[in-house]
Amino acid sequence: MKLIRLTAIAGAVLAVCFSIGDASAQNRKIKVATEGAYAPWNFVNSAGKLEGFELDLGAELCKRAKLDCEFVAQDWDGIMPSLLAKKYDAIMAGMNITPKRMETINFTAPYAAGPHGFLILKSSSLAKMPGGEYSLTKDLAGAEKAIEELKPFLKGKVLGAQVSTTNLNWAEKYFKGVVEIREYKTTEQHDLDLAAGRVDAVVVAHSAAKATMDSAVGKDMAIGGPAFSGGILGLGVAVGIRKEDNDLKAAFDAAVKSAIADGTIKTLSMKWFKIDMTPKS
Amino acid sequence: MDFDFLGETFVRLLSGIPLTLELAFSSVGLGIVLAVALALMLRARFLPLGWFADAFVFVFRGTPLLVQLFLIYYGLGQFRPELQEMGLWWFFRAPYYCALLALTLNTAAYGAEIVRGGLQSVPAGQIEAARAFGMSGFTLYRRIVAPIALRQALPAYGNEIILMIKATSLASTITIMEVTGLAHKLISETFRSFEVFFAAGAIYLIVNFAVTRLIWLAEHRIAPDLTLAERTAELH
Amino acid sequence: MPAKSFLELMQWGPQGWLDEMFFATGLTLAVAVTGFLFGLAFGTIAAIAKLSRWRPAELAADGYTTVLRGVPDLLVIYLFYFGGSSITTSIGHMFGATGFVGLPGFFVGTLAIGIVSGAYQTEVIRGAFLAVPPGEIDAARAFGMSGLGLLRRIIGPQVLRYGLPGMGNIWQLVLKESALVAVVGLSLTLPELRLGDLVVFYETRFSDLLRQAHVAAGSTRQPFVFYITAVAFYLVLTTGSTWLFRRAEAWATRGMRRV
Numbered sequence A: 001m002k003l004i005r006l007t008a009i010a011g012a013v014l015a016v017c018f019s020i021g022d023a024s025a026q027n028r029k030i031k032v033a034t035e036g037a038y039a040p041w042n043f044v045n046s047a048g049k050l051e052g053f054e055l056d057l058g059a060e061l062c063k064r065a066k067l068d069c070e071f072v073a074q075d076w077d078g079i080m081p082s083l084l085a086k087k088y089d090a091i092m093a094g095m096n097i098t099p100k101r102m103e104t105i106n107f108t109a110p111y112a113a114g115p116h117g118f119l120i121l122k123s124s125s126l127a128k129m130p131g132g133e134y135s136l137t138k139d140l141a142g143a144e145k146a147i148e149e150l151k152p153f154l155k156g157k158v159l160g161a162q163v164s165t166t167n168l169n170w171a172e173k174y175f176k177g178v179v180e181i182r183e184y185k186t187t188e189q190h191d192l193d194l195a196a197g198r199v200d201a202v203v204v205a206h207s208a209a210k211a212t213m214d215s216a217v218g219k220d221m222a223i224g225g226p227a228f229s230g231g232i233l234g235l236g237v238a239v240g241i242r243k244e245d246n247d248l249k250a251a252f253d254a255a256v257k258s259a260i261a262d263g264t265i266k267t268l269s270m271k272w273f274k275i276d277m278t279p280k281s
Numbered sequence B: 001m002d003f004d005f006l007g008e009t010f011v012r013l014l015s016g017i018p019l020t021l022e023l024a025f026s027s028v029g030l031g032i033v034l035a036v037a038l039a040l041m042l043r044a045r046f047l048p049l050g051w052f053a054d055a056f057v058f059v060f061r062g063t064p065l066l067v068q069l070f071l072i073y074y075g076l077g078q079f080r081p082e083l084q085e086m087g088l089w090w091f092f093r094a095p096y097y098c099a100l101l102a103l104t105l106n107t108a109a110y111g112a113e114i115v116r117g118g119l120q121s122v123p124a125g126q127i128e129a130a131r132a133f134g135m136s137g138f139t140l141y142r143r144i145v146a147p148i149a150l151r152q153a154l155p156a157y158g159n160e161i162i163l164m165i166k167a168t169s170l171a172s173t174i175t176i177m178e179v180t181g182l183a184h185k186l187i188s189e190t191f192r193s194f195e196v197f198f199a200a201g202a203i204y205l206i207v208n209f210a211v212t213r214l215i216w217l218a219e220h221r222i223a224p225d226l227t228l229a230e231r232t233a234e235l236h
Numbered sequence C: 001m002p003a004k005s006f007l008e009l010m011q012w013g014p015q016g017w018l019d020e021m022f023f024a025t026g027l028t029l030a031v032a033v034t035g036f037l038f039g040l041a042f043g044t045i046a047a048i049a050k051l052s053r054w055r056p057a058e059l060a061a062d063g064y065t066t067v068l069r070g071v072p073d074l075l076v077i078y079l080f081y082f083g084g085s086s087i088t089t090s091i092g093h094m095f096g097a098t099g100f101v102g103l104p105g106f107f108v109g110t111l112a113i114g115i116v117s118g119a120y121q122t123e124v125i126r127g128a129f130l131a132v133p134p135g136e137i138d139a140a141r142a143f144g145m146s147g148l149g150l151l152r153r154i155i156g157p158q159v160l161r162y163g164l165p166g167m168g169n170i171w172q173l174v175l176k177e178s179a180l181v182a183v184v185g186l187s188l189t190l191p192e193l194r195l196g197d198l199v200v201f202y203e204t205r206f207s208d209l210l211r212q213a214h215v216a217a218g219s220t221r222q223p224f225v226f227y228i229t230a231v232a233f234y235l236v237l238t239t240g241s242t243w244l245f246r247r248a249e250a251w252a253t254r255g256m257r258r259v
Helices: A002-014 A053-064 A076-084 A140-154 A166-175 A187-196 A206-214 A246-261 A264-273 B003-014 B017-043 B047-062 B065-077 B080-085 B089-093 B095-120 B124-132 B137-174 B179-190 B193-222 B228-235 C018-051 C055-070 C073-094 C105-131 C134-142 C147-184 C209-220 C223-252
Strands: A029-034 A042-044 A068-073 A116-121 A133-135 A158-162 A180-184 A201-205 A221-229 C187-190 C193-195 C198-201 C204-207
Touching: A029 A053, A029 A076, A042 A053, A042 C209, A053 A068, A053 A246, A053 A264, A076 B179, A076 C073, A116 A166, A116 A187, A116 A206, A133 A140, A140 A166, A140 A221, A158 A166, A158 A187, A166 A180, A166 A201, A180 A187, A187 A201, A187 A206, A187 B065, A187 C209, A201 A206, A206 A221, A246 A264, B003 B179, B003 B193, B017 B047, B017 B095, B017 B137, B017 B179, B017 B193, B047 B095, B047 C223, B065 B089, B065 B095, B065 B137, B065 C147, B065 C209, B065 C223, B080 B089, B089 B095, B095 B137, B124 B137, B137 B179, B137 B193, B137 C073, B179 B193, B179 C073, B193 C055, B193 C073, C018 C055, C018 C105, C018 C147, C018 C187, C018 C204, C018 C209, C018 C223, C055 C105, C073 C105, C073 C147, C105 C147, C105 C187, C134 C147, C147 C209, C147 C223, C204 C209, C209 C223
Parallel strands: A029 A068, A133 A221, A158 A180, A158 A201
Antiparallel strands: A116 A201, A116 A221, C187 C204, C193 C198
């Protein structure tokens, strides 16, 4: 068995060859990229397999859209360039719809939505930040007032966020100059640094924050301060698709709509997030 | 190629140069001290010292710098309570110090071999002659061994400085925003890998060229009798 | 979830990570070997160009070695990672292909390492060739040898002899450099292999050693265990290959007079 595996590795190494990809969606065979480092949305288990909310949901959406989907792992920082380069045809990686991303790619209807905020250590002085819930879309003035009230707490602290995320954009827009902002390639890395006390807080989606809190590294962590959503934090998590792929968008849109309507998304969301993350229209 | 964007990128990346140079020169500076200590340990008559130095050089030369960096940064980060107790946490808390430590230990391991080579190049006859003149211990090292070894080791050390300037790019993987870190951020924001690579590559080439020239000047002052051609040959 | 012990984490099988780390070591070796061979190809071409005495070729080869030895390897990896597909697509278009020309991630990553290591190999190959005494070539010519015979019997063995120590150093460099692909997450997916009803091999995705340590560290939140294991595995690789290169050197210099 071992020998066969090794022989197979050697064989594959020798069989390096050019592959000319077919970009069209007509054949109903597509590749879907996910990050594999964003539990519980998508992650790699100890058997080396991809798992998570988006893997379950993706299989369901593909079945409804009559697509033959193959999931591939792709690092977050290269996830949009590789979509444009047609390495795969769709992204399901906890990616939020934003106007900035819409300049480059297209999105389907959102399949999940949830608030963002700070993940902190329970012992931190940031635990005293006031709570609340704010929408940057519906009540920008109120949200910005709440942000102003956070600044005295955060002054001089170190914030972590993942590179090219709405969380990072939000932190840079509102807290630049007040805090030091560090950028990480993956959320797992900033979680490790939060646990180690190298950063005082990380800006994350609450869904991911809760998964961290449930893991070994997060036993001393808590969500601090208010919950924010909408605006530059994104308009919901959706499938990312190349602009010209209108057929694929239509197929996914219909699948997402039906999965919302019959409660599939709610069921999967309860399974993975323990709360309902179905987007409210 | 979009030259406006290229120019903008170049200017934005320039702000990373101080950090790149700071990391490179501090690690080489600290690394030399450690390298000399290691090289002397390798020659020590007290065997455990030699074994320690051997093991140090073996581990740091036998594994990738990136692994060493992650082990120090993420690996030791796991032991915060213990490190806090020892009063070392302030050091390991900062990404900058972790990068500096990894780079210093790494260059020390390579430097130890360079210094050892330099020490070995000192002709036995010269040492014997010095002994005959009554020199010994520190004086022998300061007046005979060190100058000869230094001259021999300099070209190799010049190479090591260039390698370290390149190696500082790895610090970007632990949130340090030196030139490569800034370049990575720009690529993932704009998806324009060509222009960013072009600008960042040019910066490194210019910096390396300038540093190479400075090293040549330093060598010329220390060993004016070696011809330029000889030194160039040794650098390759 | 309580923290697991070292032995629990390092089990063989689906419960632990030892099997993943083991196969990841295999991929690291595959990346290094492939990268080294690409480098040998680039290095040989550049060395020939430098020795050609044809100005444009010399200049191109000089430019190649200067740039690739002066720019951090990580930057080259980023260029290939982010821009790789657009490079191959445009090359494909030059040869008349249409649409997207993609390359497996493994190929792109090892090509990047090959281009970097080729710049170092150029100097070793050039130096080894120049070390062959010209008198021996003249003598062989006088015996009527030429072309392939001359290359195979006189130049080849001596270039190998003089070049091996330098190549050994570069191999060590490449082996360590292969860790850089972890930053961009190079992986190799092997398809399922069946013989009749028997599944010989399930579809599996391999990461390199450092990446695997990174993934396991993220998943278990126990980074120290996995990075220290990676250190140990790298030491096995470098020590093993140092030994092999010593054997090869002894073989290549057999029968040589020692002075």
